[in-house]
Each structure stands twice: as structure tokens, then as C-alpha cells.
Amino acid sequence: MALTGVSTSVVDMSGDTTGLVIAKGTTAERDAISSPQAGMIRNNTETDKVEVYNGTTWRNLVEAGNATPPLTVDYLVVAGGGAGGVIGGGGGAGGFRTSFGTGNINGGLTAVETSQNLTINTPYTLIVGAGGIATNTPGNSGPGGTSGSGGNSSFAGSTTVLCTGGGGGGNFNYGVGGSGGSGGGGSSRGNSIAGGSRVTTPVQGFNGGNNDTSTPYPAGGGGGAARAGGANTSAGSTSGGTALASSITGTPILYAGGGGGGYQSYYSGGINVSGGGGGASDGVASDNATNAIANTGSGGGGGGFSTNLYYGKGGNGGSGVVILRYPSAYAITFQTGVGFISSTATLSATSEKVTTITAGSGTITFA
Numbered sequence: 001m002a003l004t005g006v007s008t009s010v011v012d013m014s015g016d017t018t019g020l021v022i023a024k025g026t027t028a029e030r031d032a033i034s035s036p037q038a039g040m041i042r043n044n045t046e047t048d049k050v051e052v053y054n055g056t057t058w059r060n061l062v063e064a065g066n067a068t069p070p071l072t073v074d075y076l077v078v079a080g081g082g083a084g085g086v087i088g089g090g091g092g093a094g095g096f097r098t099s100f101g102t103g104n105i106n107g108g109l110t111a112v113e114t115s116q117n118l119t120i121n122t123p124y125t126l127i128v129g130a131g132g133i134a135t136n137t138p139g140n141s142g143p144g145g146t147s148g149s150g151g152n153s154s155f156a157g158s159t160t161v162l163c164t165g166g167g168g169g170g171n172f173n174y175g176v177g178g179s180g181g182s183g184g185g186g187s188s189r190g191n192s193i194a195g196g197s198r199v200t201t202p203v204q205g206f207n208g209g210n211n212d213t214s215t216p217y218p219a220g221g222g223g224g225a226a227r228a229g230g231a232n233t234s235a236g237s238t239s240g241g242t243a244l245a246s247s248i249t250g251t252p253i254l255y256a257g258g259g260g261g262g263y264q265s266y267y268s269g270g271i272n273v274s275g276g277g278g279g280a281s282d283g284v285a286s287d288n289a290t291n292a293i294a295n296t297g298s299g300g301g302g303g304g305f306s307t308n309l310y311y312g313k314g315g316n317g318g319s320g321v322v323i324l325r326y327p328s329a330y331a332i333t334f335q336t337g338v339g340f341i342s343s344t345a346t347l348s349a350t351s352e353k354v355t356t357i358t359a360g361s362g363t364i365t366f367a
Contacts, residue, residue: 080150084314090259091299095181185220337362
């Protein structure tokens with residue numbers, strides 16, 4: 001190999017039959033380099049990638065140089081969860097769809113969906129659905145009306161990923177749970193009051209639980225993304241359907257849990273589920289159920305009935321969320337729309353960005 005100085009002050013190391021061997025070592029050895037200089041390159045023996053120091057951080061060479069990685073975007077889309085009913089069923093979770101890390105669980109969701117292959121400077125529609133609002137006022141005036149359903153969420157990339165809002169829980173005395181991404185639980189009292197049904201094209205969650213007709217008339221739990229809502233018995237608790245975990249942000253977080261069902265009794269109400277679903281009321285005190293955790297798409301708890309004939313209000317559903325994971329060479333711009341709330345983080349382990357959108361609707365572009 002020739003090693004020749006040339007007029008442009010660049011060293012010519014060209015050869016006919018061999019290659020250039022550069023410095024190499026582990027990640028720990030890289031991080032121990034004192035005062036690295038911009039443009040320094042090395043081979044990481046742990047990741048088997050060539051890295052370059054850009055003056056701030058070490059990046060894989062393909063992302064730091066002129067070669068730009070494909071704009072392949074993974075997503076998690078969760079719709080707003082439904083609200084619980086008065087002395088009623090737990091709210092169903094909002095629909096759950098993802099291209100990242102969650103497969104077929106308990107016969108619920110379909111297999112992991114396909115990542116989106118997108119184009120820069122092209123507008124893509126994005127909507128984050130709100131949680132359902134419990135529509136009944138608690139108190140001695142009694143029940144009536146229907147619990148609110150959650151709002152739809154969507155991300156229209158190369159294909160449209162639409163999630164339907166969760167069904168509201170049925171209200172006291174013959175209320176059927178609403179249909180949605182997951183169905184709401186059937187109401188307290190009455191004869192075999194049914195839970196609401198789930199969306200099946202594609203499957204986004206589970207059905208709500210039926211009520212139990214025996215005294216003290218427990219209501220059904222709302223369906224979740226991984227399991228149906230509890231169909232209750234007079235002796236048991238009424239749990240909401242199980243949530244699903246996703247690590248798309250780099251940390252496992254539970255989404256789309258169903259709300260616990262309420263009781264027409266002096267007994268304890270249903271339990272909440274991990275993943276943000278609201279707990280049913282406790283059968284004493286005010287008897288109002290708890291709201292679901294925001295931006296989980298979980299259902300609100302069902303209200304109960306106390307010794308003082310107090311009709312407890314259901315909890316509100318949790319708002320939805322849209323999370324996008326993509327190569328860090330790109331950035332998202334919010335082009336048009338209203339009320340966008342978002343945050344972006346960079347994952348050091350994979351050199352990817354994750355943008356979490358917790359509210360708003362409109363269009364975005366990648367550049």
C-alpha cells in the first residue's frame with residue numbers, strides 16, 4: 001500500500017489488494033477516550049458498527065455521513081378509553097395497534113403490524129383521541145343516560161392505522177355496555193345485561209364483561225387490550241380487562257386496561273388493573289369511581305351504590321396516545337392542526353428517536 005502526501009494535504013493510502021484497518025474496541029473503551037475529536041472514527045467490536053464522533057456524541061457512521069437510512073417508522077396508536085357507568089360497568093379500553101414488539105396475546109390482538117415506510121416532506125395525518133367523559137351526575141337523583149365513549153386515534157402513514165375509542169360502561173338498571181376498541185362492561189342489576197363488543201377489523205381489544213344477576217348485582221368490567229372484562233359474581237371482585245405492555249419508548253409501559261365494574265351493594269367495588277384502568281367505587285363514602293390514567297387509553301371505573309342510597313358516578317376514560325419511533329437522522333415537524341402536545345427523546349442504545357404525541361390533530365412531516 002502506498003502512503004503518499006498529495007497537494008490537497010490529504011494522505012493517499014490507496015492500495016490494490018488490501019483494506020484499511022482502523023482503531024477498534026468495546027463501548028466501554030470508547031467512552032474512556034479522553035477528549036475525542038470531531039471526525040474521529042473507530043470500529044465498535046460489540047455492535048460490529050463503524051462509529052464517528054460528531055463533536056457531541058458517537059454515532060453510527062451510516063447516520064453521521066452522507067448515506068441516510070430509510071425512513072422506516074414504527075408506531076403505537078391507542079385510542080381514548082371509555083367512561084364507567086353510574087352503578088355500572090367499567091369503561092372499555094381504547095383500541096390498541098402497534099408495529100413494535102407485541103404479538104398475538106390471549107387470542108386478542110392480531111400479530112405485530114408492518115412498519116410504515118414514509119417519504120420526507122410529505123404530510124401525514126395524525127389524531128390523538130380524548131378519553132370518554134362520564135355523563136351522569138352522582139347523587140340521589142338516580143341514574144340515566146349513557147356513559148361516554150373514548151375518541152378515535154389514528155396515524156395515516158403509508159397505510160392508515162385507525163383505533164376506535166373504547167366503549168362506555170352500561171348504566172344502572174338494564175344498561176348494555178357500549179361497543180368500541182374494547183367493549184364496556186354490562187350494568188348493575190337486571191337480567192344478564194351484556195358487556196359491549198370489541199372491534200374486530202382488525203381486532204383492537206376485548207369484549208366487556210356481562211353483569212351477574214344475583215344479589216348484589218355486580219356490574220361487568222370493561223374489556224382491555226389483552227383480556228376481556230370480568231363477568232362478575234356476588235362473591236368476587238370485578239376486574240377490568242388486562243392491559244398490554246409496549247417498550248416502544250425504550251421503557252415498558254402498560255396501555256389500554258379496562259375499568260373495574262361497580263356494585264349495587266354495600267360490598268367493595270371492582271379493582272382497577274395495571275395499565276391505567278379506573279377502579280370501581282368502594283361501596284362506602286362517595287361511591288364515585290376513579291378516572292383512568294391519562295394517555296394510556298384505559299377505561300374508567302364503574303360507579304357503585306352506598307348505604308345512604310347514593311348513586312356513584314363512573315370514572316372518566318384515559319386519553320389516547322400516538323408514539324412514533326424512527327431513525328435519528330430525521331426530525332418531525334408539526335405542520336397543521338390544533339392542540340398538538342408532544343415530546344421527543346433519543347435512544348442512545350439504538351440511535352433512534354421516539355416522539356410521543358399526547359394530544360392534538362392535524363398533519364406532520366419528516367425532514
